Amino acid sequence: MSTQTEPDDAALVTQIEAMASAIGLDIAPECMPGVLANTRMLRRYAALVDGMSFDHTVEPAYEYTP
Amino acid sequence: MSAPRTATAIAAAVQAGSLNAVKVVGSAIAAIEALDTKFNSVSRILGPRAIGEAEALNLRVRAGEAVGPLAGVPFGVKDLFDLKGEVTTAGSIVRRESAAANEDAVLVSRLRAAGAVPVATLNMDEFAYGFATDNQHFGVTRNPHDTARLAGGSSGGSAAAVAAGLLPVTLGSDTNGSIRVPASLCGTWGLRATQGLLPTQGVYPFVASLDVAGPFTASINDLQTVFNVLADRGATPVPDVGGLRIRQLGGWFARNMSVDMERGLACALASLGVTESVELPEVERARAAAFVMSAAEGGNLHLPRLRVRASAYDRATRDRLLAGALMPSSTIIQAHRFRRWFRDQVHTVFQSVDVLIAPAVVGAAPRIDEPTIIVDGKPVSARANLGLYTQPLSLAGMPILSAPLRVEGLPLGLQLIAAPGREDALFAVAHALDAAGVTASSPDDGA
Numbered sequence: 001m002s003t004q005t006e007p008d009d010a011a012l013v014t015q016i017e018a019m020a021s022a023i024g025l026d027i028a029p030e031c032m033p034g035v036l037a038n039t040r041m042l043r044r045y046a047a048l049v050d051g052m053s054f055d056h057t058v059e060p061a062y063e064y065t066p
Numbered sequence: 067m068s069a070p071r072t073a074t075a076i077a078a079a080v081q082a083g084s085l086n087a088v089k090v091v092g093s094a095i096a097a098i099e100a101l102d103t104k105f106n107s108v109s110r111i112l113g114p115r116a117i118g119e120a121e122a123l124n125l126r127v128r129a130g131e132a133v134g135p136l137a138g139v140p141f142g143v144k145d146l147f148d149l150k151g152e153v154t155t156a157g158s159i160v161r162r163e164s165a166a167a168n169e170d171a172v173l174v175s176r177l178r179a180a181g182a183v184p185v186a187t188l189n190m191d192e193f194a195y196g197f198a199t200d201n202q203h204f205g206v207t208r209n210p211h212d213t214a215r216l217a218g219g220s221s222g223g224s225a226a227a228v229a230a231g232l233l234p235v236t237l238g239s240d241t242n243g244s245i246r247v248p249a250s251l252c253g254t255w256g257l258r259a260t261q262g263l264l265p266t267q268g269v270y271p272f273v274a275s276l277d278v279a280g281p282f283t284a285s286i287n288d289l290q291t292v293f294n295v296l297a298d299r300g301a302t303p304v305p306d307v308g309g310l311r312i313r314q315l316g317g318w319f320a321r322n323m324s325v326d327m328e329r330g331l332a333c334a335l336a337s338l339g340v341t342e343s344v345e346l347p348e349v350e351r352a353r354a355a356a357f358v359m360s361a362a363e364g365g366n367l368h369l370p371r372l373r374v375r376a377s378a379y380d381r382a383t384r385d386r387l388l389a390g391a392l393m394p395s396s397t398i399i400q401a402h403r404f405r406r407w408f409r410d411q412v413h414t415v416f417q418s419v420d421v422l423i424a425p426a427v428v429g430a431a432p433r434i435d436e437p438t439i440i441v442d443g444k445p446v447s448a449r450a451n452l453g454l455y456t457q458p459l460s461l462a463g464m465p466i467l468s469a470p471l472r473v474e475g476l477p478l479g480l481q482l483i484a485a486p487g488r489e490d491a492l493f494a495v496a497h498a499l500d501a502a503g504v505t506a507s508s509p510d511d512g513a
Contacts, residue, residue, distance in 0.1 A: 027388060034384070034386075035385050038386050039389045039392065041450070042358065045358050046354075046358055046397045049351060052351055052400070060399050061409060062275070064275075065409075066463065066486030
């Protein structure tokens with residue numbers, strides 16, 4: 001699991017704006033509180049996912065195979 | 067004699083000529099018009115079109131044609147299924163100006179070919195992103211058992227319309243639990259079939275990696291009949307429940323239940339003689355992976371529109387999609403690798419088990435004015451967390467049947483889970499629970 005300290009709101013807003021800019025997205029000021037809250041929640045889930053170690057043979061499952 | 071309420075009873079009477087399809091469809095439309103102001107389950111009534119189809123069906127019955135196992139059965143669809151000539155809004159004003167669909171969704175076509183008649187589109191969380199059916203543009207869908215409470219989502223209109231007795235059959239979609247959660251909170255049957263078994267052509271996507279379309283009904287017999295139609299197969303034999311290895315799903319799925327949910331689950335397990343449980347590994351990470359994939363795929367799908375029309379979205383959906391579009395690719399790929407690993411673990415469990423039983427929700431429907439549930443002793447958002455028990459299981463692609471418990475007070479539901487392709491085992495267990503009086507089918511079921 002990630003051991004990084006969570007950034008404060010101002011730092012996270014800066015990160016969000018940079019990531020949004022990279023994909024041509026302009027986040028309006030009225031959206032930012034909601035995007036901030038959702039980004040914090042997603043980062044907690046991402047830390048769980050990223051914290052799992054796999055053997056190199058475990059490939060991504062893009063397609064469903066029963 | 068009162069009019070039959072279940073699809074199988076309606077179809078039998080229509081095919082026999084003792085019930086007029088126009089009358090059935092007209093009655094359904096009249097009931098929606100008279101009662102749905104209380105529930106807000108319906109977003110559009112397809113009046114003239116539905117009556118026209120019913121008239122055509124009557125002519126075929128009179129001509130002696132076998133019109134199908136769902137003859138004259140009125141049904142509704144979550145407003146993300148294409149209906150030829152109608153705009154598929156996916157619960158959003160963003161799509162209101164879109165072109166009308168050129169053809170029906172495949173599953174709609176299959177129901178119509180079996181004699182069923184589409185009469186309404188149904189409310190949903192915008193673009194199916196939520197567990198509440200609280201839509202900024204089309205309003206909240208209220209639980210027919212207590213209109214101060216949520217119906218659950220995102221297929222809340224589909225569940226509420228069946229629970230209110232407005233329609234015997236509806237279609238919804240389940241990405242992270244959007245059939246199982248509202249079915250449980252509204253007390254209906256629902257099915258998330260094996261991923262990929264039921265075609266999703268003509269169903270507006272949310273998360274292509276996880277999306278499954280499926281039915282809601284008021285009885286287990288109807289669920290099985292409708293599933294066979296949707297799967298384009300004839301009636302298939304159900305195995306003897308006594309020969310199935312049934313276990314409780316423990317660990318993550320045995321924590322956080324309300325007292326009533328624990329009691330209902332215990333009753334179901336006792337009726338089946340189940341005393342053993344099994345656990346799945348890394349369930350919390352499975353839920354996290356489903357969250358990550360949903361946010362990222364949803365965000366990517368909507369990114370072109372978010373760049374130019376973000377303000378037209380429901381605020382809650384918009385902010386979730388915007389955040390999802392920013393997910394780093396490495397995490398998304400890691401989530402897909404986790405899915406591979408988790409599926410392997412789940413498939414291994416099903417080598418020694420046929421059916422697992424778990425709660426579908428932690429407790430009864432939350433109040434609309436207090437949309438929270440209790441998880442680990444703390445109140446958390448219902449919209450984001452009602453899928454606590456359903457979301458991790460979406461990741462593995464198994465078929466899951468949502469069974470409504472016969473309980474005092476507000477509805478609760480179970481998840482019956484089987485290996486991929488084993489819907490027959492789910493129906494066997496569901497019929498056994500229903501025969502034991504543990505679950506709640508409509509009074510004229512089996513008529």
